[in-house]
Amino acid sequence: MLEIENLHARLAGGGREILKGIDLGVAAGEVHAIMGPNGSGKSTLAAVLAGRDGYEVTQGGVHYQGRDLLAMPADERAREGLFLAFQYPVEIPGVNNTYFLRAAVNAGRRHRGEAELDAGQFLRLVRAKLKLLDIGDDLLQRPVNVGFSGGEKKRNEIFQMAMLEPKLAILDETDSGLDIDALRIVAKGVNELRSPERAIVMITHYQRLLDYVEPDHVHVLQDGRIVRSGDKFLASELEQVGYGDIRASGSATGME
Amino acid sequence: MSAVLEFPVRPEARPYVEAFAESAGEPQWLCDLRRRSLNRFAELGFPSRRSESWRYFDLQPLERAPLTRAVPASVDAMPSQSGLREGRAMLRLLDGRGISAFSGELPDGIWFYPTRRAIGERPGLVRETMLSDGDVGRPFAALNAALFADGFVLDVAPGAALDAPVQVTHFASAGGAAHTRNLINLGERSRATIIETYAGDGRYWRNDVVMARLGPGAQLTRILLVEEAPAAIHTALFDARLATDARLDGFGLVLDGSRVRQEWNVCLAGTGARCRLDAAFVVSGSDAANIVTAVDHAAPGGRTRELIKGVAAGGGHGAFQGRIVVREHAQKSDAHQLSRNLMLGRRAVIDTKPELEILADDVKCSHGASVGDLDAAALFYLKSRGIPVEAARRMLVEGFLREAADGVADAALRAYLLQRLSERLGRLEDAE
Numbered sequence: 295m296l297e298i299e300n301l302h303a304r305l306a307g308g309g310r311e312i313l314k315g316i317d318l319g320v321a322a323g324e325v326h327a328i329m330g331p332n333g334s335g336k337s338t339l340a341a342v343l344a345g346r347d348g349y350e351v352t353q354g355g356v357h358y359q360g361r362d363l364l365a366m367p368a369d370e371r372a373r374e375g376l377f378l379a380f381q382y383p384v385e386i387p388g389v390n391n392t393y394f395l396r397a398a399v400n401a402g403r404r405h406r407g408e409a410e411l412d413a414g415q416f417l418r419l420v421r422a423k424l425k426l427l428d429i430g431d432d433l434l435q436r437p438v439n440v441g442f443s444g445g446e447k448k449r450n451e452i453f454q455m456a457m458l459e460p461k462l463a464i465l466d467e468t469d470s471g472l473d474i475d476a477l478r479i480v481a482k483g484v485n486e487l488r489s490p491e492r493a494i495v496m497i498t499h500y501q502r503l504l505d506y507v508e509p510d511h512v513h514v515l516q517d518g519r520i521v522r523s524g525d526k527f528l529a530s531e532l533e534q535v536g537y538g539d540i541r542a543s544g545s546a547t548g549m550e
Numbered sequence: 551m552s553a554v555l556e557f558p559v560r561p562e563a564r565p566y567v568e569a570f571a572e573s574a575g576e577p578q579w580l581c582d583l584r585r586r587s588l589n590r591f592a593e594l595g596f597p598s599r600r601s602e603s604w605r606y607f608d609l610q611p612l613e614r615a616p617l618t619r620a621v622p623a624s625v626d627a628m629p630s631q632s633g634l635r636e637g638r639a640m641l642r643l644l645d646g647r648g649i650s651a652f653s654g655e656l657p658d659g660i661w662f663y664p665t666r667r668a669i670g671e672r673p674g675l676v677r678e679t680m681l682s683d684g685d686v687g688r689p690f691a692a693l694n695a696a697l698f699a700d701g702f703v704l705d706v707a708p709g710a711a712l713d714a715p716v717q718v719t720h721f722a723s724a725g726g727a728a729h730t731r732n733l734i735n736l737g738e739r740s741r742a743t744i745i746e747t748y749a750g751d752g753r754y755w756r757n758d759v760v761m762a763r764l765g766p767g768a769q770l771t772r773i774l775l776v777e778e779a780p781a782a783i784h785t786a787l788f789d790a791r792l793a794t795d796a797r798l799d800g801f802g803l804v805l806d807g808s809r810v811r812q813e814w815n816v817c818l819a820g821t822g823a824r825c826r827l828d829a830a831f832v833v834s835g836s837d838a839a840n841i842v843t844a845v846d847h848a849a850p851g852g853r854t855r856e857l858i859k860g861v862a863a864g865g866g867h868g869a870f871q872g873r874i875v876v877r878e879h880a881q882k883s884d885a886h887q888l889s890r891n892l893m894l895g896r897r898a899v900i901d902t903k904p905e906l907e908i909l910a911d912d913v914k915c916s917h918g919a920s921v922g923d924l925d926a927a928a929l930f931y932l933k934s935r936g937i938p939v940e941a942a943r944r945m946l947v948e949g950f951l952r953e954a955a956d957g958v959a960d961a962a963l964r965a966y967l968l969q970r971l972s973e974r975l976g977r978l979e980d981a982e
Contacts, residue, residue, distance in 0.1 A: 369937060394935075395935075398932075398935035401938060
């Protein structure tokens with residue numbers, strides 16, 4: 295589904311490289327966790343994959359479902375099924391959350407040649423997803439993310455993910471700063487999405503989320519490179535030895 | 551009729567002086583007022599762009615091709631209905647003249663008729679308000695007093711409440727000029743909501759004056775929708791005076807017209823009077839829109855809230871000038887003004903000019919102004935959800951402007967205004 299090859303990237307307009315040759319393959323049905331300390335390039339990787347302006351790929355490439363991902367504008371990537379859960383969801387005053395979400399859902403449906411949902415059909419879908427995630431409808435009639443608490447913003451991201459049913463979901467530190475209840479909602483959202491047709495990439499600093507969502511693969515990102523890859527036990531090893539020593543302590547689960 | 555004048559007439563005023571004709575059958579005080587006002591206009595001429603309040607408004611089109619009084623067209627020229635709900639009390643003004651009484655019923659204590667009728671039936675009120683000198687130093691208001699053909703008068707008795715909004719629909723069809731003189735009078739602790747809409751066909755000049763007098767504890771909500779013809783010039787003055795504890799909520803939505811100027815002057819004359827003046831404007835092509843507010847805190851404990859949001863696209867020119875004066879004895883005044891603008895495109899122009907003059911020492915006053923492009927982070931967020939970039943831009947522009955209408959309490963009215971706004975932004979997209 296996703297093939298990242300020797301990806302190098304920096305901030306647009308020059309500056310030092312942040313990603314220094316990332317290689318990563320994600321197949322349908324898999325859940326990957328990318329872990330790393332602050333400044334390792336985790337969020338840059340998410341931004342480059344989602345198509346945020348302000349970054350420059352200097353080398354390498356990314357294929358998504360066999361297509362050149364980097365050649366696609368951000369909105370097209372999303373309509374093709376790529377979803378980014380933001381680390382810092384953006385507040386959009388004056389734009390109603392439900393209105394926004396219906397526009398997003400219908401943009402995807404048009405793209406796939408499906409009929410748009412009318413207000414009634416959309417509402418039924420909303421209700422079904424709310425029930426699935428076991429969350430309330432209190433955020434729906436408010437402007438997108440405006441005045442939301444940190445937990446509410448993350449909950450809104452997960453709700454959007456559930457509504458858009460992406461093929462590839464990238465979660466950028468969605469677990470950071472959450473209390474245990476909010477963390478459970480995030481985990482439930484990810485677990486509900488899990489299916490043989492979909493892939494999920496969780497970018498995180500901590501092992502916490504991985505207690506609720508069991509990854510198939512864990513990668514350690516340090517200084518713009520993936521320095522270790524392994525199975526779920528790599529995450530607990532990290533928890534014990536920390537990022538400082540993980541590179542040196544080549545264990546049996548080592549590089550793939 | 552220039553024989554009435556004994557001094558040099560300003561050249562740009564001459565066509566208007568010549569077009570002046572006595573209206574038959576009017577009371578003597580009104581004939582005198584018209585002549586005095588015409589003299590004043592002849593002497594002053596057009597407002598000078600050197601005067602601060604008119605510096606962003608280009609009157610040259612009007613100087614090059616004067617627009618004198620309109621000959622009213624046939625009643626058939628009036629579109630049958632706007633998108634507003636039928637059944638509310640509505641007064642229709644075609645080329646500045648009332649053409650029909652409204653349908654629907656009004657509660658006791660509400661008098662809502664054309665100005666022409668009020669001159670006969672509410673002579674005291676009309677005379678007292680018109681002679682109150684809101685026109686001094688305002689050439690177009692003086693011209694309006696000299697030339698007005700009609701208008702509306704809403705007179706609400708003390709304690710009376712108008713729960714459903716009343717509507718005034720202005721339509722211009724005959725070219726020329728339409729001067730309308732209007733009056734809103736709210737008795738003590740009365741309450742009313744009015745929506746005034748402006749539209750038309752062809753090239754014309756609308757020059758509108760609304761005088762509002764709010765008694766102690768009275769509450770007025772006034773909503774404007776300006777959707778003039780593409781070639782129209784629109785100048786309007788709203789002059790309001792609020793007694794103790796009175797409250798004014800104003801919202802203006804300016805969407806169309808080649809030159810639109812809305813000037814709102816509010817005097818918080820009584821202790822504890824409050825006003826909210828919100829507006830949103832969209833200007834594109836080579837059009838100009840100008841919102842000018844002046845609030846005079848003339849008594850202690852007054853409160854002002856202003857939120858003005860503007861979008862300029864293409865070669866459009868939007869301007870906001872907001873003046874707040876707090877007089878020496880107006881202690882505990884509380885005023886906040888915010889002007890926020892989006893400039894879409896390199897040829898678009900926005901001017902924003904807050905002006906606070908505070909003479910009292912125990913007050914809370916603040917203002918803010920911003921001019922910028924769409925928020926790149928917000929745009930990316932929408933795109934990252936699959937919304938195509940053009941739709942995302944429009945959603946942000948609309949969201950930006952919608953906020954200014956948050957103060958419109960009547961849900962049906964707000965929905966109508968937002969629908970008009972949305973429709974206008976749809977055309978903006980096509981035009982750019």
